Amino acid sequence: MPWAVHSGGRFTADPLVGTGRLAGMLAGYLIAVQLILMSRVLDTRLISVWHRRLGAAVFAFITAHIVFSTVGHAAGRSLADQTMRFVYGYPWLLAAYVGTALIVMIGLTSIRAIKRRMRYETWYYLHLYAYLGTALAFAHTIMISTDIKGIARVFWIVLYGTALTLAVWRRIVRPARLVARHGFRVSDVVRETPDVTSIHIGGRRMREFQVKPGQFLWLRFLTRSDWGQAHPFSLSAAPDGRRLRVTVKALGDHTRGLQGVQVGTRVVVEGPYGSFTAGARVNKDVLMIAAGIGITPIRALLEEMPPGTVVLYRARSGSEVVFRDELDELARSRGARLVYLLDDDGRENGGRSDTPEDTDGRHIPEELTAPGLARLVPGIGNRDVYLCGPPGLVRRVHAELRKAGVRDRHVHYDPFEL
Incomplete structure (x- = not known):
């Protein structure tokens, strides 16, 4: 651990600041792990479990980092005064505060009681700010941390570089490759009940698209109102090599809009995901x-x-x-x-x-x-x-x-x- 190598000796002399630094590094490490989990590179049910658990740990470590670092450096000054000294006197700390605020906001909106009261679209777009918050926190760590240097600095850059690469692969590169290869389009729309509709999706080389019953896909329907958002939908029938079927209930603005999606609409497919097979x-x-x-x-x-x-x-x-x-x-x-x-x-x-x-x-x-x-x-x-x-x-x-x-x-x- 870089803290033990470079800064462990400072802990006895200044335990508050030392604890704050240690908490900050643990938070930074877990944020990178969270991003890797979000890429679903290990596609099991456990990633969702650990994503929630590590989210609580990130929130706790970030809070401890801010509190212990501020109190440790205050030396008799008020916490508000010390916070302003941090913001105006240390490079990249303002960026770190902004990044921290974004990550904390994401953590709060993931609490079940709060999430249930939010539109899915709002929750989804807020979670995308995790990438901006992470970038700001990473810049703060690399630019001013005295604990991360030498081989530890290389490890930190590789860790975050891996997380970024996996995120780009999942959200941009792989969906683009699937679109180019299969040309997914809505092939049929069937009303099952007054508020439930099945959407059939066809394309080229459909037998080559490997997906199992029970798995789900992130689908982005390229209509004027829905092109900017993707939602997860489970297959509602085993794939037959010619088309896929998902079934949508009108539960929100997006799913209500999909009740009238037109045949021929282009679809961006991301996945498949899930071990529910x-x-x-x-x-x-x-x-x-x-x-x-x-x-x-x-x-x-x-x-x-x-x-x-x-x-x-x-x-x-x-x-x-x-x-x-x-x-x-x-x-x-x-x-x-x-x-x-x-x-x-x-x-x-x-x-x-x-x-x-x-x-x-x-x-x-x-x-x-x-x-x-x-x-x-x-x-x-x-x-x-x-x-x-x-x-x-x-x-x-x-x-x-x-x-x-x-x-x-x-x-x-x-x-x-x-």
């Missing part, structure tokens, strides 16, 4: 649980699951069920058992009615509690479970699965925030 299972038997539009990857995965698979599909009413005919036919052909968990009077399973708030995880039907799952799916502890739906419900059902004896490594889901 049939290859992730380790047991012979499978349980799949879907809620709302979370049925899309489950429907695609059902085409690859073994006989005896159980599918639980949670929806508020029969009118909100998507792909009913397809699911019924797949269940028959694949030897699967399909159970609809509905609130309205037309529910087939005889379960009790719950409020629509279950999409936030505050209320779930009795069939998705540990006793209900154990009764509905005998031997559930020996099954792999694929789970997809609103984040709150996924967390709650995951907890119930633990109570029912399902090991965490047998529960598969892929939150695609990155």
Whole structure:
């Protein structure tokens, strides 16, 4: 560690400043790791888990860096006065404060309670400021740090250079190559329910585009209103070598606009991503649980699951069920058992009615509690479970699965925030 080599001796004499410097270097290192994770170079569910955990650590280390450095240098002055001395007396510190403010803002908007209240488009564009914040923090570290020099400086430059290269590859180079090779366009638009639409995407050499059922793509539809934003969508049918199908529910401005996307619209495709695939299972038997539009990857995965698979599909009413005919036919052909968990009077399973708030995880039907799952799916502890739906419900059902004896490594889901 460069701090131990170059500055460890200063720690005893000035522990506050030493602690601040150490916290700053740890924050800088973890920021670079975060950017590498965002490139999905290691495409597993764990990257989303570690992205959230490291985000909290970055926030803590940045706070400690600012507080300890300011207090340590103040020497009797007020913290406000010392902050102004930093800004006007040290080169690149103003840039560092701006970069820090951007990174902190991104961290705050990732808190679930705040994120739920934001439009996805706002959240997405704010997260892109992570690159600007990182650039400013990097410049501050390289230009004025006395702890990072020699081989440590080379390591720091290589680390951030790697993160930048991977970001450019993921967001610019690879999508551009896919566009040039496949020329993706909307080939068909099918209305499934009043607020759910399936979009078929075709192109050249489609058999060469390798994507598995359960994976997702970042799609940018090149219309006048939507060309500037990309959103993640799971495949809702296994690829057939001719076209891809994604299914979109009108949940925000962007997804509402896609309900009327025109055939022939060009599409920029980024991906595929995700380990939510049939290859992730380790047991012979499978349980799949879907809620709302979370049925899309489950429907695609059902085409690859073994006989005896159980599918639980949670929806508020029969009118909100998507792909009913397809699911019924797949269940028959694949030897699967399909159970609809509905609130309205037309529910087939005889379960009790719950409020629509279950999409936030505050209320779930009795069939998705540990006793209900154990009764509905005998031997559930020996099954792999694929789970997809609103984040709150996924967390709650995951907890119930633990109570029912399902090991965490047998529960598969892929939150695609990155």
